[in-house]
Amino acid sequence: MTIQIDSLETSTKKIIYSNECKEILNLSVAKIQEMFKSSGIILFRGFEVTHELMQVFAEQFSSRFTRDDDKPLVDPNGFVSSVDIGMHEILPHRENGSSPFSPDAVWFCCTIPAAQGGETLFWDGIQVWQKFSEELKELFISKKIKFVHKFPADKWKHFLGSDATISDAKQVLDGFNSVKYQIDEEESIYTEYICSAVIQTKYSNQNAFVNDIITGNSNLKGCANLELESALTFEDGSLIPDVVIEKIEKVMYSLTEEIQWQAGDLVMIDNSRFLHGRRAFNDSRRRLFALLSYLNF
Template sequence: MNVRPDIGWTYLIALTEITTMTLVTKPLDSSGGILVHRHSDEELLELPVETIKDLMKSAGVVMFRGFDVGPDAMKQFANQYSYKFNRDRLRPTVEGSGGHVQMVTEGTGYVDPHCEQANSPFRPDAIWFSCTKPAAEGGETLYWDGVRLWEELGTELQDLFRDKKLRFFQCYSKDKWQLFLGHDATVEDIRKTLDNLEGVSYFLNADEALYLEYVCPAVVRTRYGNVEAFANSLMSEWTNTLGDLMTFDDGTPISKEIVSQVKAALDRCTETVDWKPGDLVFIDNSRFLHGRNGFTDPSRKIFSSLSFLNF
């Protein structure tokens, strides 16, 4: 049996459903993702931590089903695998979570493929999602393996994205950049942080608003396996900010033709989380992009946490 080197040994246990060390696992998708089923009366926080870490390292996407997870349980579980948490500046927070559990992106429309906060120097290692109420129709979370996507792009686009970097622009009011550094962070704190980061140019306004240019590679090395992955926020930034005015770091336009080719590759790699109440999903943010199908059901409730991993 051939095993992809970026997947590792635990991919073997996902090929057929098995029961081992209280874990029932089976394939989640065609990209190596793993579904962990609850069996018997085991609890989420009782799952063997080191075994779960191995699954997360190898699969990159792990769903936990049958554990009836809500936002508080998600935070407790994620805390076992994280040393600190991050926050999104646009998402509403859940009361009592310390600000680190948030509702997902507001609205009901389609959300383009992106890696969480990959358009900034504050990119977390992982994103966690929990579902208490899926939409009656639509609203599935989508994801794409950046390793597979990189292979799908072909030699010409690979050469282009190796040669040129992406350039993003952000504006953060003081209360928004404090989400990353802490509510009591000062201008000196943000200066010290940004002055040590590669690819960052910035300006602090008199009202302490931060204007930031961030230059970064489109193809990155994965946290686990150190392999190339097209894991970035090109598509979401193209749609939501500059469009065909967006350029590479050298000022070369990122043309509609390039975006169309990337979209075609994404379409060949799309995987879907078809939510059930109580589901929890871990996504390796160094390797996988994610997004969402549109929906109309206003009762849909999906929560998220962003974290930096301790393994």
């Protein structure tokens, strides 16, 4: 079976069309795995994918799924979530990148695109890192970053399962050398997660600037007068200077790419290589769904 494949813009990302193979479940799993390893993003177009079909398709590539701690689930006992909370711009981020529970892959499917706007944006962390100045590279090689979070019980159970206990949470957190934590009387967990802003990609073992620095910095500025339940600093507790944030943004926004959604589209994103975000839109009909998974290849 011949698969029609096009590149997305000028990057390594690929589009698979349904010209000869109308059923997405009939596509070669092995071919998709190899393509994903090299490209990091695959857009499947013309297969009329629904959120139910997205999960069935993703199961072929996944060892397990995890839940998003911010977005409402379509099924309270499932893993697919709606991403149409608000219509605002979403800044570049790695999914769950401010915690040790970052999935391998992010899946999105669109059943109704916005009439205008609402494109999903993405940035290749390998390209971002390569375009950094030597000074900026040295800064993030020499200094790790620290995320401080409060996770109420209903939030950390999104990661560990609705039946998880505090003992389960302790066992999982004790397995991370990068995490310090405290638990209060209401079973909220306060974590300090220390990580590098530049990570090794899952498949090519290349340096990639993939993290939550831009969104974390923006959230702190937006909550300056509120009681914070999260914080972002360098490992030593010092703030990341505004001039550094500006240099990061200048490089990143010069490399922005986008997915202009069509109904039935499905996209598979390597969360160890790419950051993603969204353009603002003004169309309450838009329907986009997400699924997070750990891959089995």
